[in-house]
Amino acid sequence: MTQQSWRPFILVSLALCIGTIGTALASPLYPIYQQLWHLLPSHITYIFVAYMFGCMTTLLFLGRSSNSIGFIRTLQIGLFVAVIGLIFSVFATNTYILGVGRFIIGIASGLISTSAMLGLIYTIPDSHKQHAAQLSSIITVLGFGFGPLIGGSIAQFSDSPLVTPYLPVIFGAVLSLISLFKIKVAHFEKQKFSMAPHLELPELQYKKLFYIASFTAFCAFGSFSLFASLAPSFIQDVIPWHGPIVSGFTIASILMVSAFIQFIAKSMPMHKTLNTGLFMLILSYVILSICMLMHWSWLFFISVILVGIGHGLSLLGAFALVHHMTKVENRAAVVSTYLFLAYLGTIAPIIAVGYLSDHFGLMVGVLSFCLGMGLLCIYLLLSHLKLKTL
Numbered sequence: 350m351t352q353q354s355w356r357p358f359i360l361v362s363l364a365l366c367i368g369t370i371g372t373a374l375a376s377p378l379y380p381i382y383q384q385l386w387h388l389l390p391s392h393i394t395y396i397f398v399a400y401m402f403g404c405m406t407t408l409l410f411l412g413r414s415s416n417s418i419g420f421i422r423t424l425q426i427g428l429f430v431a432v433i434g435l436i437f438s439v440f441a442t443n444t445y446i447l448g449v450g451r452f453i454i455g456i457a458s459g460l461i462s463t464s465a466m467l468g469l470i471y472t473i474p475d476s477h478k479q480h481a482a483q484l485s486s487i488i489t490v491l492g493f494g495f496g497p498l499i500g501g502s503i504a505q506f507s508d509s510p511l512v513t514p515y516l517p518v519i520f521g522a523v524l525s526l527i528s529l530f531k532i533k534v535a536h537f538e539k540q541k542f543s544m545a546p547h548l549e550l551p552e553l554q555y556k557k558l559f560y561i562a563s564f565t566a567f568c569a570f571g572s573f574s575l576f577a578s579l580a581p582s583f584i585q586d587v588i589p590w591h592g593p594i595v596s597g598f599t600i601a602s603i604l605m606v607s608a609f610i611q612f613i614a615k616s617m618p619m620h621k622t623l624n625t626g627l628f629m630l631i632l633s634y635v636i637l638s639i640c641m642l643m644h645w646s647w648l649f650f651i652s653v654i655l656v657g658i659g660h661g662l663s664l665l666g667a668f669a670l671v672h673h674m675t676k677v678e679n680r681a682a683v684v685s686t687y688l689f690l691a692y693l694g695t696i697a698p699i700i701a702v703g704y705l706s707d708h709f710g711l712m713v714g715v716l717s718f719c720l721g722m723g724l725l726c727i728y729l730l731l732s733h734l735k736l737k738t739l
Contacts, residue, residue, distance in 0.1 A: 357472035357532045361465055362488050364424050364525045368461035369492025370499060371431045371518045372400065372454050375438060376577045377501035377596035381510055382447065390579060390711055392444050394703030397578035399448040401695040403455020408688055410544040411456075412463055417542040420468040421529055427460030428526040432519055439515045462489065471534065487608055494604035497577070501597020510593065548689060549682035555674035559683070561733050562667040563690040565623055568630055568726050569663040571694035572656050573607075575718055576600055578699055579711070599653055606657025611665045619673065620733070623666030627730040629659030634719035634726075641712050667691075698722060 379393050386392075414423045434457055437450030469485045499518075504510035551559050577600050614622060633655035640648035667687075675683045698718055706714030 355474065358469060358474070360525070360528050360532055361420075361424065361468040361472050362484075364428060364529060365461060365465035365469070365485070365488050366492040366495070367518065367521045367525050368427060368431055368458065368465070369489055370496040371435055371522060372458040373493045373496025373577070373600070374435075374500040374514055374518055375451065376497045376600050377593040378504055378511060378514065379578065380596065381504065381593065382444075385511070386444065388444065389703075390706035390714065391700075391703035394578050394699045396444060396448050396451055397574065398696050398699055400451040400455040400458070401574075401692055403452040403457075404459045405455075405689065405692050405696075407456050407459025407463070408685060408692070409546045409548075411460060412685055413543065414460065415464045415467050417539055419534060419539075420464040420471065421532055421534055423460055423464035424468060425526050425529050427457045427464060428522045428529075430454075430460065431457035432522050432526075433457075435515045435519050435522070439512050439519075441511075472532070486611065490604050490608040490611070494601040494608070497597040497600040499597070501593035501595070504593035504597075548686040549679055550686060551671075551674045551679070551683050557732070558670060558736055559674060559687070560690075561729050561736070562623070562670040563687050564694075564725065565627060565663050565729055566667045566687065566691035567694035568722055568729070569626070569660045569667075569694070570691050571698045571718075571722055572630055572633065573603055573660055574695040574699050575702065575715070576603055576653070576656065579702060579706070579715070602653050603657040603660060606654055607661035607664070610658050610661035614662060614665060617662075617665075619666050619669035621666075622662050623670065624730060624733060626659050626662030626664075626666055627726045627733070629655050629662060631659075631723050631726045631730070633659055634723040638716055638719045641715055 376397075379396070382388060382396075383393055414426075418426075431454055434450045434453030434455075437453060438447060441447035441450055466485045469488075473484070500514040503514040503517075507513040550556060617625075633652050636648050636655060637652040639645070640652055671684060671687050698721065701721075702714040702718045704714075705717050
């Protein structure tokens with residue numbers, strides 16, 4: 350970079366924040382869609398999963414776009430695609446149109462997150478270069494947290510709760526896209542554009558540890574996705590307060606707790622971090638199960654906090670392990686594989702919960718999720734404890 354001011358970094362940060370707000374905006378609106386369109390729980394999970402398929406599409410086929418056209422152009426394309434997806438959401442009249450909109454937003458999210466992470470590294474002043482990755486993580490989590498909070502708050506007091514929440518984000522995304530033209534970047538060596546997937550496993554001695562880290566992230570992403578997709582529906586059965594703002598606050602709380610925990614635990618040994626995260630996730634499943642069975646609302650809030658702690662520590666430990674078991678030459682490909690496996694946690698378990706909820710009720714779906722993911726976390730924890738440290 351030829352500039353050493355904070356302005357380029359701030360503009361990229363705002364683009365990342367607005368992009369993530371747009372992706373998470375719809376979660377507290379799902380009960381309104383469900384009531385208006387008479388949807389089953391599985392329909393909500395399909396809409397949510399459509400977004401994740403978009404993310405994975407980008408990860409597999411467009412993850413190296415920044416190396417070919419630069420992070421600024423990739424970020425601008427991501428914001429433009431996000432606006433298209435949000436417009437689809439505004440005019441959605443059925444699940445198919447909304448699902449297409451969410452899929453497009455998922456593609457945008459992948460483009461924005463990958464390019465912005467690179468952009469933050471390039472634009473941050475040299476004196477703070479070592480903090481770029483951490484700031485990227487915090488900004489991303491804050492964006493995902495503010496999304497449902499903003500969406501739920503606007504919807505709560507709007508006469509058009511399925512339209513109004515999207516409008517300020519669309520406006521902000523357009524402004525952010527335009528502002529990025531003001532950033533001047535140094536010349537870089539462009540790579541040939543390729544859509545060929547590039548996934549790779551680490552060296553053989555790290556393979557088992559890699560799978561433990563990846564499926565720990567699988568559990569963390571799956572746990573958050575349960576709340577992001579179906580919590581707005583089952584909240585009304587376990588706590589006395591209802592409405593989009595309550596759903597938005599619940600979802601945002603998980604991510605805010607996660608961000609706070611990651612910040613204060615950044616110096617914690619990675620193996621201990623992973624183990625503690627898994628334990629917290631297991632504990633959250635137990636508490637949530639008791640809450641669903643006994644309808645004790647105060648337990649719901651405890652489960653939300655525990656999920657946030659488990660989410661933060663699990664991802665912090667898992668990514669640290671992946672970082673330490675890779676080299677510069679294979680890190681990008683191994684991280685892509687890690688994210689691919691982790692993102693499956695937002696798809697497979699959530700589809701299963703939706704199916705079970707349709708046929709046996711929401712309580713059975715949620716309890717089955719807690720049991721299945723809890724057993725997986727126990728297996729991962731025990732397997733990790735048996736392994737020698739790096």
